[in-house]
Each structure stands twice: as structure tokens, then as C-alpha cells.
Amino acid sequence: MAVIKAKGFYDTFDRSGTPTRDTHYCPGCGHGIIHKLLCEAMADMGIQDRTVIVNPIGCAVFGYYYWDVGNVGAAHGRAQSVATAINRTRPDSIVISYQGDGDLAAIGFNATFQAANRGEHVATFFVNNSTYGMTGGQMAPTTLLGQKTKTTPFGRAADHEGYPLCVCEALNQLKAPVYIARVSVADTKRIMEAKKAIRKALEIQVQKKGFAFVEILSPCPTNLGLDPLKAAQWEIEQSEQIFPLGTFRDISAEAESRKDPEPKPTPSEFFGGGTDVKAPEPDYAFGTKHIKIAGFGGQGILSLGLAIAEAARYSARYSSWFPSYGPEQRGGSSSCNVIVSGTPIGSPDAPQPDVLVCMNRPSYDRFAKDVPKGGVILCDATVEITEQPPEGVKLFMMPSLKLATEFGVPKATNTVMLAALAHLGVTGLATEQLLNALDDSFKKKPKLIPINRDIFQKAYAWCEANWKA
């Protein structure tokens, strides 16, 4: 005796303490039929063990109690984003998103549209019952004109609530989707068509061909206020007028299967500096240096910070670089926070910097008071000091613009400041590493490397001559 029975479901549904074998859906709800078709297809294709269904918010929120696959619950409307993440981190998995009209067509429409546009490898099942079922029958984007709901008690009016949103037609504007179809579960003939469409969408995932979208018209007897048979009839007579059934697109035969992704570069390779840089090891004795560099945009504030952070990386220290600047590329105020540490860094911000580099007066006025006792302020000599630094803070004046101009490159004030920092030894980094980082910052303009090295050495010599150790 052959037995035709539900496949792909858990044996019992452990929903509320006592295991049951029935769903939470109302009598006559289309969800149960769709669940059966989907689970049967997954079981027949033998893909349950590598399938992840992203469960929505809505009536199908409890799907994970029923279908015997890997399950993830997504925040309202974010199923496509979660599905994207799963698809990208686990490229071998079959990713399914099962969503209703509130989750997919309202709060999640943009996520869906963008995922479809990116051609994510997701089989999306969109259950359209033209109402918000779980919350009690409010208007959905897919509610028909004239349809009475809790929030459209006189019927949906186009001039007030707009028109029903036809998602298949909208997605069909995009290039990437491989398969777009609208089916129904209102009667046997339609259920058999739905069965085929659901299998097709899953096959496209097995073959790794791209985004497949199946909209399923599903009766909601409870919120339509009709008995199950009349609700199914309503889907056929009313809903299909606005949401015609059919296959909108099927390019699965021509679509190419996804190739295995190329190995990605490591962060070291990506950011430059080669692969020979050692990963940092915790060194508690080194402590943490908070450095803030401030001035106006165009003074090389950010690149000076970056050079220090890079030097720290070459020295196998933990480092972070956190810029802060206005929308203007040049001339606005600009600052960056650099942290060089012997231990992993929590926050990249330096609200109380041990070392403050001020390239202009507003920076001094703004940040000098934040430097704690024992800190160092390095200031360009052009800055007029009206207020002395806090007690216990050493102030060094560096004629960086004057020196840089003397050395022939007025723009190289930041190189002069880097030399001053090296001389003061406040970064805890070896001068050689700071020079290496300086070279690295000019790797796109190699002829500037010897010039800046020269400026660095001269500025360093100036510090030795003018500052007492």
C-alpha cells in the first residue's frame, strides 16, 4: 500500500509545551497548503539538510515549528537581508525566504526589491492574502480597491490609500531575477500549478542560478469574513482580477550557474603593507597611547594620523585610526584619533588624548583643555597661545610651516610634525617604523619618498638642536 502523506515536516510541533500535530493556522487558511507543497518539494529533492528558511513576521511566524530544515527568524521585513547574509556566508546552502504581504510588500519591500535587483540566490515565497492576517485584518499594500478591512472600513480608495501593489510586476522591471511567477492555492488546478512553481524555484536554487520569486494567492477566510470555500472563490473571482496568475519570467534555461567565489585577499593584502606584517600580540607593559591630531582640512591631518597607525601595525601593535571631518574636502576643521595599544582596542575615540597635535589655533582652543596630566601638546609655532595648557601638560612649539617652507615643500608640515613626534618618543614606536609608514603613505608618488625622508631627518635634527631632552 502506497501512502500519500505530508513529507518534510517535523513529526510533532513543539509549539506550546505539549507537542501537537496541528498548525496554528485558521481553518481554510492557504498557508498550510503552501507549507505542504514546499515541505514535500524539499523532501522529494533531498535538500532539507542544507536548506535554511528565513521565517517572517506575520501569520507564518511559527513556520520554524513545522518545516524540518534549518530555520532563522528575521526582524519584520528583513527576511531578504538575512537571506542575503546566509546565502553569502554559506554559499552551499539553499536559502528560502517565506514572507507575507506585510513583511514583503510593506515594511520589507525595499529589502526585497534590492535583493531581487542584486540577484541573490534566494527562493522567495510571497504569500499574498490581501490583508494583514496576524494583527487582525488591517489593510495591506495588496488589499484590493473597495475591499473592507479594519483600517479601510469603507473600502480601500485609490485616492486615499493608493492602488494594490503588484509585486511580481514590479520585480519584473529588474534585470537580475531568474524566475517570477504568480500562482494560487484556491482550488485543485491552481494548487497543482503552485506545486510546479515552488519546485521550479527550488530547482533554480539547487542549480545556483539566482533569484526566484513565487507569489502565492492564499485565501484568508477569517479576515475576509467568509467561509473557507467562499474565501477561496473570492481569491479566484476578485483577487485574480488585479493579480493575474502566470509566469512573468523564466530565464532559468539560459541563466548561468554561480561559480565558486574567488578567494578573497586578507585585510593585510587588501590594505597594503604586504603579508609579512606580524599580527599583534597582547603586551600589557606597552600601555595605550591616545593621540589626537587636529587642524584644518588639507594640512595632512588625516594622513599624519594614518602614518602613525600604520607604523603601529608594522610594529605589531594594536592600532586604530578614526577620522572626524566636515563635508568639505578642503578648509573645514579636521581631526583624527589614533590609538596605539599593547592590547586590543575597544573604542577608537580619544576624548582625553595623551598626545595632541594642533596645526591651527581653533584646534588648540578646542582640544588643549582635554589633555590629561602628563600629556604632551605639539603645536605649530604660528598658533597664538592665549590660554596656557592644563597643569602638568608639556607644550612644544614646532615651526612646522616655516621649516617645511625652508626645506622646499611647504605642504610637508605633517612630515615635520611626524619627525617631532618621533623625537619626543610619545608614540612608543620606533623611528624606523614611522619612516617606513611615511614611505608607505607616498607609495603612489614614489619620487616624494626621498624628499620626505630628507625633510623628516632635517626636522628631527632641528628638534635635537632646539629642544632639550
Added chain:
Amino acid sequence: MDDKGNGSPALPRPVFNEDHCKGCGRCVAACPRKVLRIKDTLNVRGVNPAEYVGEGCIGCAICFYNCPEPYAIQVHKPEKK
């Protein structure tokens, strides 16, 4: 074999788990041979469940696919020889 034909090895038949039936009536409406009906008595959840009249089933499984409940209906069919 009981008096409704349930249990006959030779004939196709639907097997209802009446406690899981919510009485929506979709199987009764969809059955092409009209051999299902809604019972007069209530099940444990307090609805009138569907049942097989006892003969005439052709094993098409249309009732199974129209039923929204996973475990309310099974269709037993003799193996083809």
C-alpha cells in the same frame, strides 16, 4: 476492514486523523467523486470533522493537497502491479 471500507487492502482510501481536522470543508468540496462529507458529530477541538463515506475513493489525493493541515489526511493506494 471496517464497515466503511477503511482497512481494505485492495481499494484506495483516505485515512482521516479527525482530531487534526478543523472542519474547513475544502477536501469535501474538492473531492472529484464526492465521497467525503462533514460528520454530524464533533471532534476533540469542537468542530465537525471531514470523513470518508466509505466507498468510491479513486486515490487521487486531491483531498490531501487541498487540506491545509499536514497530518489530517493520508491517502492509501494499492501498489500498481
